[in-house]
């Protein structure tokens with residue numbers, strides 16, 4: 001340990017910082033290995049409309065390490081982003097998502113679902129990003145209308161012209177765009193009218209206390225009104241109770257994602273549930 005004073009003391013030595021650096025490089029090494037061994041998995045979480053229809057799913061990466069157990073994407077995505085591993089990982093996610101959509105197109109009750117995929121800024125800016133999407137769509141015969149890309153405000157801070165150009169190119173192919181974690185970033189509201197967006201996702205931090213915190217209530221209702229006046233769909237994430245959903249509905253938000261409606265789970269699991277729901281509807 002560093003001494004606070006004395007000869008040869010390292011005044012800026014910070015044991016927690018060193019631990020963090022070590023943890024990051026260890027995670028990076030393990031992530032690299034997990035990617036090459038194909039040890040990551042895509043879970044999906046449903047998006048449900050107020051009339052109880054499944055309208056889409058969000059694909060969420062899961063890394064189940066044999067020793068550590070599940071490692072959160074909140075921990076490994078930033079490492080993937082800073083190390084560049086997000087390029088092969090993100091490409092894998094997109095291909096996998098297209099495989100899922102290709103499967104769904106043959107399963108009654110699943111054929112109209114959209115699948116939303118989180119795209120990190122470095123992945124979006126990568127030279128081969130659009131080419132890769134094109135080849136996944138073509139090789140797997142996927143309807144581009146069913147693929148939604150979730151981007152965040154961080155993508156809008158730098159090189160906005162390039163971002164808009166790329167978004168337009170993808171929109172021309174039929175893909176959709178949702179602005180994730182909306183309200184938590186630093187992007188100017190004036191970007192909203194420049195971007196070819198389809199949807200705003202209200203960040204879960206605002207939904208969490210919407211019933212008890214008047215500021216969160218004001219933010220949530222304002223985002224919903226903003227979406228309506230800009231002609232954008234609005235979805236609330238992190239909906240955990242019926243009361244939250246009811247208030248959101250009252251404010252004019254009609255699509256929800258959250259533990260109250262279903263947790264992220266392996267694709268097979270949701271496929272079974274949704275085809276069962278459909279069968280029981282048929283038998284009514």
Ligand code: C2E
Nearest residue numbers: 060061073074077093118119120238239240257258259264
């Ligand atoms: P996100 O895209 O905002 O995803 C929503 C997160 O909220 C997910 O966390 C989801 O499991 C969680 N969640 C859903 N419903 C509820 C709820 O009712 N309550 C609470 N407390 N949480 C809920 P997850 O799966 O841990 O992912 C965290 C973040 O990691 C994602 O946030 C996304 O930014 C990133 N991520 C996940 N998968 C990918 C991926 O394939 N690529 C990229 N680039 N990022 C990903």
Ligand code: MG
Nearest residue numbers: 058118150180
């Ligand atoms: Mg997301």
Ligand code: MG
Nearest residue numbers: 180181201237
């Ligand atoms: Mg989000």
Ligand code: MG
Nearest residue numbers: 180181203204
């Ligand atoms: Mg998030």
